[in-house]
Amino acid sequence: MLSCRACLWRCIQALDAPTTGAHRLRPDANAIPSPGHQRRLLSTTEPVVRKTQWKARYQSEVDKVYRDGKEPWKTSAVAVNQKRRQHAALRQTPPKVHETPNLLKLGPRDSIISDRDWENRKRELRHLQDPLELATFVKRELRKGRTMEMEQLVRMAGHSMNCVVSWNHIIDHHLAKERIGKAMKLYNDMKNRQQFPDSYTYTILLRGLSMNAHLSGALSKALSVYHSLSAPNSRVEPSIIHTNAALRVCARAMDMDALWGVAGKIPENGPQAANEVTYLTIINAIRQNVLLNTPRGETEDDAAARRERAIMEGRKMWEGIVARWRNADMKIDEELVCAMARLLLIGSRPRDWDDVLSLLEQTMDIPRMVPRLGTIDRQEAGLPQLRAPRTPAHLRFDDDHLGPDKSPMRGDEFLALTPRGVGSVVSNPLSYVRPGNNTLSVVLETCQKLVSNKAAQEYWDLLTDPTTYNIAPDVNNLHMRLRVLRLNRASAAALALLEDDMVAKGITPKPGTFRIALSTCVRDKNNHNSLRHAGRMLQIMLETLEDADPKAVGMYATLVLTFPLAKGSDLVDALTVLSPIVRSIRLQLGVGGAPRNGHVGATYLKGEDRQDAIAVLRKVHGIYDKLLSGNMISEEQKAPFKSERARLSSFIQRVVFKDQGKS
Template sequence: MRLEAKFLVDPMKLAQAVVEKLRDSDFDAAMSLVRASEKARDGMAVDNIVSWNHIIDWLMSQGEPSMAWKIYNEMKKRGHKPDAHTYTIMLRGYRDNVKKPNVVKQAVAVYDSISAANSAVTPTTIHTNAVLSVCARANDIESLWSIAGRLPDKGPGAPDHITFTTILQAINAEVRARAVELGGRNGPDFDAQPIFEQAVSDARKLWVDITARWRKGDLQLDEALVCAMGRLLMLSTEPKAYEDVLNLVQQTMNIPRTPDGLGKTGEDLAKEEENSVTSPSANTSSPPETANSSLVRQGLRQTQLGPTSTSIYAIPGQNTLSMLIETATALRYLRVGKYYWDLLTAPEGLYKIVPDHGNVMAYLRLLRVSRASQATLDVLRMPRPKDIQDRLMVRGTFFIAMSTCLRDKNNPNVFETASRILDLMQGRAEAVDQEQSPTSGGQQLKLSPKVLTKYLELALATTNGLNGSRLNKRKDGDLDFERDPRKNNTLRALRRLAPDMVNVKRLLKDHLDESEQQAAMKARTPTVQKILAKRQLTHLSVSENIRELVDFLRMLIGAYDKILMVNEHLEDDGLGPLDKDILTECWSQKRKLSAFLGKVINARGIPKEARQIPEQGTVHRQTSTEPLEDNLGDEAGKSLDVTLPNQRTKALREINRSRLKQEKAREESRLSRRQKRELEKEERIRKQFPASMLKPPQSGRSRTNSQKFETTDHKRTTSPSQKYSGWGGEFAALAREQGQGENTSFIDLRP
């Protein structure tokens, strides 16, 4: 290595040789070469600071910040002073390895060494932003404030827009992490909202300093800084905070809240929104591009400044679009939200933002609140890039779309719109089946059971006599119940959902068999068995939500029952019954489904803790993040929908997961060491394999007399391999069916 170093006296060639060895993951050779270069030029050291930087950078990329710290100190001991690039590499590496131990301490030490008296480097804003990013990712808010408090107000090293963005994002992340920690520790009585409100208050104080610097020309705003402040305001549950998000965008991006209401207050906008929602034209479901085209043109005329590089205003992007749509949806400013969407995404507009997956989902939630079913269908049909379209055409999207149709049930064309949405979902499911190979997961329906339930509920809501309304007599003397199966929405829906009903029954039967087999696998100790029964382990047989499958069948039974009740009403009034085929089908399906559902609910052999199917009338907790349709109010600005997905709701879900984790830890703390090992083993096995593939452990004491006699009677006539129900137990039957039973021999490998 020393001989090679003699010919590498050129610092550039030495650095190239080090990079080649590091590319081959030969760290020892690269390190030996750099050390040998210390005396390569007649006993004098070569200027190899670039080579040291390459080694430190490679160690950071390999997730070894501690080793990089040692090399950094060795470099200084050998008399090489770190340059500006060395500090940047160190701080950037600590940012990427923030979960490793002592990262924040070492990063702060590196940053402090820049300002040392013997340092050859002047600290810059780049170094400051790098170390602040380390503290922010580690949620070390104290170290972050200690560094930010030493920054000058003006001149070199003063904070820029990246600095303030990092600080605001750090406040957001730290308060959510602290809420999750306290929520898991203090139990269900913990309220995280005071912590969120304090973070919002701190951010408001910091924003006063930001706007003061911006007005003086000392700070340039960008979208990341504006959205960091806006997302912090959305942690609050006060409508005034969400109003300030709209004011914030108007202040920093020169986007008016309404094209004709720059001076209007929130109360005036709320009155306009109420008038637009309660007016008869609100349920026409007109596309937003036609309804708000005049608003967009006015907005373009009043927005004088476009997105140019010399503008003093920040340029909006996809993050801004999502934030505005979410804010307008939470405040029920539906007209304002559609205006923002059309203004920012208009192809002929100033901004020409191409919506991503998050933008489209936020806009679909806005359309759901505004009962715009046709506009929802138009949004789903819009051409998009394949990556965005693949992420968009999922079950959650179609559930929002079908919920929109259900809220728009007064629209006479809504059932046809819902049928087209169901066609899109079915076509997407078939395309996925052709593109992707079958996975090793459990069985799953092509269409979401929640979407199917909403579709049938919509059919009932749009059928006279089945939606709770009173039947009236028509001119011909008959009641206004549609007897034609081709025009009756409920009968059309039942006919279309018949194949899905068969698949749902098959999945429930498979799940029941799997649960019975898993319940039969007893653990060695009763305590472990009780814990295993309580925990819902992943079933590889059926991966659908069992509650949703049962709810779908109950909705079917209710639909058949309502049709039969209408038939009784018609017969009581002497108007003649429905078609005989319809009545026969309704009675038959109602009896079959009721009997099947009764067997599923009252299944024997399954512990109470392991049951996932609620009894009739049982109210279970809402697990979805989507709000219920009944909770979507129409009063604009007076209340706030706090159930919409944002950073606050994500933090609340993390708190619930932390509580479940703490509860799980408390359960395991009462177990002995042997029971813990048994529990861990059983959980690992049951998560990896379905119960049908596992042989239930049976000891000699637990076997009944009938089993013993059965084994004795068949001892001479039945081979052990045919009695074995574990691995390979079905291959013997398969071989006999194919006529290979006599030519194939099975070897019993049991001890």
């Protein structure tokens, strides 16, 4: 053991000496022996530089070489070879990205698509792997107007997936834009690319062609598409939805031959049998054809005969409808019932009009408020005879059932149905139709033709009663109610309807509303209160409409001129009411319509409205003449009226001269 610290230090220094030098142990003569008589280790070599100093000297030389940039490695062949390989790697194209499965099946680029569009569509397809995702994306982009891009996308996607839904969206988009030629071209292109149309494709095509039936070639294209469903190689079986769409195209094109050709192939039973939409389309087509396809030079008797044939077709069809409805093979709705009722209302026979009430009783269980025509109850009720001046003599009597074939009496097809069973043991299984606003208008029109004001009021109370059907009358119902009141010269009731059922309930009257109401007062001119009622209607018009309606004001002026009980005070009151209206009309005939200081004046009148306004001013001028020439007021009171008449006369002459100069 080395107990001396000096000896221990010398031993450590000896161990730090280079290994290549020779070492030996020898005693130091000059050393003082330690207490433990221990000998110390001595080195025979020269003093060795410490390890830390040697490292510092070596690193300083490396740093100097590194700073001078004279590294031997940089000029070596290894470094040159590495630099050469680095430049070659940078010049190489990046490795090909792993394509998605749908892009691997694209094949060569389509010649009708440019290189740029091809790459753009590929980037979009990389994220559209599912047909549903593709269809959603196509529908969203079509709304943005990217029609051509979506056509390219769907054509490219057709190589790897079934994208019929996307094709359907594009075809539907073109049909909505009235581009039927483009839609049909895409339909054919779709089949050529092995994207076979489904049932929805044909529905979209036929529905879109019905929307564009006014365009040339729409009907022929629709029939071609519809008949292709019945071809032996058709992949889609035709349904009643396709048939209804084809019938709608024929109806809107007013081609009854094509319509009956399609309807004749409808089976009586099965899933392809006719439903309520089928019958509704055919009945409306019959009515439309009678009203619009009028032959040139047709007489009244010919028109009545043509309407008679149309109504007989509808009656025969209704027998089949009721039979199927009674057997629960189909349901009927309000629209179908009202379509049949309106077909009956265009007839020439009073029996056709009366059968409308029987039709409503049969399908809606609404009791008749008027006894049936030709029954004893009607004779006992003391109702007046129907006025049918336009009905030919041979159509005024229902004697068809007296023929040799013993056909049922006309109107029996609309009799109320009785439950099948014995007595009242079996309940009635029929599901009656609930009436609505359409039914209310049909009932009122029927009562108007039947001249039954009392029945019209009873039907109105029944259908609008909150405890029964609770129908809220709309504007059309109120107009029809006003027409019934006009027929009966009920000006007071018309004013009450205008104030209580329209203005008080927040329904804004239209210009036509005031025309009907004021025409009621004109018919009721023998009533000494009718002029006052008309004045109140005119005030309501000024409160609800921005500009007074010239035709309605003309009716009021006509009433003032023709009122048999008019006094001077009545004419003065009428001119007072008409004074602000005349100023408004003068603005509409003159400067009105031009913006001034950010404000817009009255609407400038043109065409027929302008002529109506000039006619109103002339009638007002006539009221001034009647007041001044009739000695209804004293001479002292005539002065202001004479000056107003002169100004009005001068304005009328200027306007007429100006219009003649333009013409």
